[in-house]
Amino acid sequence: MTSAVEQLAMRPLGERPGRGYWVLVAAMAALVVLGLVAWIIQLREGLGVTGLSSSVPWGVYIVNFIFFVGISYAGTLLSAVLRLVHAGWRRPITRIAEVVTVSSLVIAAVMIPADLGRPVIAPWQMLISGRGESPLVWDMVVLTTYLVAAFIFLVIPMIPDMARCRDTHPTGTGPRYRLYSWMAASWNGHARQWQRLERAMGILAITIIPVAILAHSAVAWIFGVTPRPVWNSTIFAPYFVVGAVFSGTAVIVVIMAAYRRVFHLHVFFTERHFVRLGYILLTLNLVYMYFTFSEYWTIGYTVQADYQAPLASILSGAHAWAFWFAIILGMLVPAALVALPWTRTVGGITTASVLVVTGMWLKRWIIVVPPLETGMTPGSLASYAPTWVEGAITLAGGAALVLIFLGFQRLFPVISIWEVEYGDEEDHVPAANVRNGEVPA
Numbered sequence: 056m057t058s059a060v061e062q063l064a065m066r067p068l069g070e071r072p073g074r075g076y077w078v079l080v081a082a083m084a085a086l087v088v089l090g091l092v093a094w095i096i097q098l099r100e101g102l103g104v105t106g107l108s109s110s111v112p113w114g115v116y117i118v119n120f121i122f123f124v125g126i127s128y129a130g131t132l133l134s135a136v137l138r139l140v141h142a143g144w145r146r147p148i149t150r151i152a153e154v155v156t157v158s159s160l161v162i163a164a165v166m167i168p169a170d171l172g173r174p175v176i177a178p179w180q181m182l183i184s185g186r187g188e189s190p191l192v193w194d195m196v197v198l199t200t201y202l203v204a205a206f207i208f209l210v211i212p213m214i215p216d217m218a219r220c221r222d223t224h225p226t227g228t229g230p231r232y233r234l235y236s237w238m239a240a241s242w243n244g245h246a247r248q249w250q251r252l253e254r255a256m257g258i259l260a261i262t263i264i265p266v267a268i269l270a271h272s273a274v275a276w277i278f279g280v281t282p283r284p285v286w287n288s289t290i291f292a293p294y295f296v297v298g299a300v301f302s303g304t305a306v307i308v309v310i311m312a313a314y315r316r317v318f319h320l321h322v323f324f325t326e327r328h329f330v331r332l333g334y335i336l337l338t339l340n341l342v343y344m345y346f347t348f349s350e351y352w353t354i355g356y357t358v359q360a361d362y363q364a365p366l367a368s369i370l371s372g373a374h375a376w377a378f379w380f381a382i383i384l385g386m387l388v389p390a391a392l393v394a395l396p397w398t399r400t401v402g403g404i405t406t407a408s409v410l411v412v413t414g415m416w417l418k419r420w421i422i423v424v425p426p427l428e429t430g431m432t433p434g435s436l437a438s439y440a441p442t443w444v445e446g447a448i449t450l451a452g453g454a455a456l457v458l459i460f461l462g463f464q465r466l467f468p469v470i471s472i473w474e475v476e477y478g479d480e481e482d483h484v485p486a487a488n489v490r491n492g493e494v495p496a
Contacts, residue, residue: 061219064470067318068220072465080461083454090451093444094169102172104444110437111427115445116170118419119452121295123163124198124274125415128296129303130156131205131267133335135260144331146474147323151314152307153209154469158459159306160202162452169448194273201270204263210238211255215473218242231466271299278422284362285354285426294346301339302415305389305408308332310460312405314469323470326401333404336411337393344386347418364429364436373438374425377417385414 097104107114130152137145221235242248275295278286288294308329315324351370354362369378389407392398428437441449463469 060470060475061472063320063322064468064472064475065220065223067464068466068468076461080458083458083461086447086454087451087458090448090454093447093451097169097444097448104442106440106442106445108437108439111424111439113170113423113427114439115420115441115449116166118416118423119449120163120166120170121274121419121423122302122416123159123166123452123456124271125295125299125419126303126306126412127156127159127163127201127205128267128271128299129301129307130154130159131208131263132300133304133307134208135264135267138256138260144328147470148307148311148328148332149212149474150209150467150469150471151310153205153212154460154463155303155307155310156205157202157209158456159303160198160205161459162455164198164202165455166448166452194277197266197270197273201263201266204259204266208259208263211252211259212471212474213238213467214240214242214252215244216468216471218244219472220467234466268296271296283426284429285365285422288350290346290350294343294350297339297343297346298415298418301336301343302412304332304336304339305411305415308336308405308408309412312401312408314464315401318464318469320470323475329401329404330399333393333399333407336404336407337390340386340390340393340411344390347382347386365426368425368429369421372425373428374421378421381414381418381421384410385417386411389414 105114133145134149134152134156138149217235217238217240221232221239224232224235226232272292272295275291279288279291281287311324311328311332314320351366354366355370368374389411392403392407424439428439
């Protein structure tokens with residue numbers, strides 16, 4: 056007999072998608088195809104079709120890489136840390152957080168070949184000739200380890216729910232049934248299996264946190280250990296880590312709001328979930344604003360000669376619009392929306408999260424582009440403007456993330472059913488309350 060939680064969580068799997076769903080799928084697929092066409096043109100014509108040059112070798116692709124690696128980090132922390140501290144309210148959001156981690160890491164990995172002039176030869180050369188003292192080698196090793204660990208961290212807790220999908224499959228045959236059977240791994244719900252699952256999740260949660268910290272720290276060290284003005288900073292690793300959790304938490308809030316509205320999952324994603332994530336967002340926002348102030352205050356106060364040009368470009372020059380958008384609309388306004396009681400609602404926190412996501416992408420732009428444009432020697436200035444090829448590949452990355460979530464919810468429950476049910480029993484909440492929409496938050 057299926058529970059009320061199971062019926063609600065698995066409802067999107069059995070419903071026929073409406074016209075709006077297929078319109079969205081078609082639009083996102085068209086953007087992905089456009090990105091593939093742009094990449095083929097880039098492979099055929101070379102990096103000359105982009106705005107990159109010998110003076111500015113990194114641009115939008117590296118901005119995207121940092122951004123997508125960053126949002127993956129919040130999925131890990133929200134799921135792993137909250138699991139370790141036994142925060143019961145996190146149960147409905149853990150699977151979304153874990154999917155964000157894996158999908159964003161995959162898209163981030165795609166941005167590296169896009170940035171390389173010879174994407175087939177370069178990774179192979181790094182494997183056979185890479186030097187251990189190179190930050191790029193550190194980055195490749197740590198991110199590969201992180202991706203494998205994140206995938207395991209996503210799949211292992213899905214086993215009980217895959218057994219439910221297998222056992223409730225209407226036909227008991229076909230590709231979907233075989234997929235569920237394979238992912239269920241002969242699960243039958245015995246006490247020993249539950250003990251092993253809990254032990255495995257505890258070990259994975261403890262292990263993946265330092266791996267995630269190292270992953271984004273390695274990305275930061277690529278900049279921090281480079282003797283270039285603005286980049287050569289000792290705070291870049293913690294600065295990047297805090298920014299990663301900040302932007303990733305905002306992405307999770309946006310995805311939750313979309314699922315809540317489209318699939319009517321108000322029972323699971325309650326206002327309390329948004330408020331608690333809002334508090335996390337506000338805390339990270341304040342910490343990130345402190346790091347930002349510390350970075351630019353120390354640079355601006357000393358007024359070293361080689362820092363003057365990039366700082367002027369960021370604060371009042373060509374890139375000032377992006378910097379002040381990130382500061383005002385990406386940090387100050389979201390902080391106010393979450394802090395003020397009358398805007399601390401689902402709509403207000405979601406709006407704050409959208410602004411944070413936009414602002415944090417622009418903040419990555421500020422980190423990457425202006426220091427490269429000003430060069431290493433006084434007076435050596437360059438300019439960078441992304442072309443339609445780079446824009447198409449960037450849009451394709453975002454569209455691919457949306458497609459992954461659209462496809463995931465058609466195959467798998469976006470709610471961890473067994474964890475929510477376990478929470479009901481642990482909190483002594485009757486099943487009737489769940490049917491009435493009173494899932495504990």
